[in-house]
Amino acid sequence: MGMLMKIIGGQFICSCVLLHVLAGGESLEPPQLKKKCTYVITIETTCTWGAETSNLVSLRFGDTKSNGIVVRHLNSKHLRKVDPLDPRVLDDMPRKPFQACMVDQFEVTAPCVESPICYLYLKLIGNDDWRPGFAQIQVLEGSHLNSHYFYFRRFVPRHVWHGSDVCDSEVTPFGLKKKTKVYVNTP
DSSP: OHHHHHHHHHHHHHHHHHHHHHTTOOOSSOOOOOOEEEEEEEEEEOOSTTOOOOSEEEEEEEOTTSOEEEESOGGGGEEEEEOSSSOOEEEOSOOOSOOTTOEEEEEEEEEOOSSOOOEEEEEEESSSOOOEEEEEEEETTOGGGOOOOEEOOSOOOBTSOEEEEOTTEEEETTEEEEOOOOOOSOO
């Protein structure tokens, strides 16, 4: 009798699940994970005296569709040093990034953006100053998603996100009008 109840109970549960799926309920397949992309981040440090840093640098970037990516401790993702005048690789040996008059490249794998990268913020964590020149992000899976150059050319304030957002801007007779982005409770 107990075995018969187990068989009937099991068939009842299978029937309910099948009916739920056929009636348009949730799929039994696992949710799709977002596709991963490889980003090559290029950052120049200016030649100004005192421009280099040994502090930790973090990066935040994204697109207009709220696909934001945060890269903590960008220093640890250092890939190579490149010639600022010619995009040839100067070395593939590990070295300290963010030295004066140098262009560094970093490689990061993260969820893919869906539209071109339109904002980029840097955060300097430590005690010394740093003066980046420009930053640019290339998406290896699609060059149409690459960012334009983001120019800094000034010392980055410490312990706050500092950068540019050109996502929600429109041209008006009075100049560019931008929406302000506020990050609440972000590291």
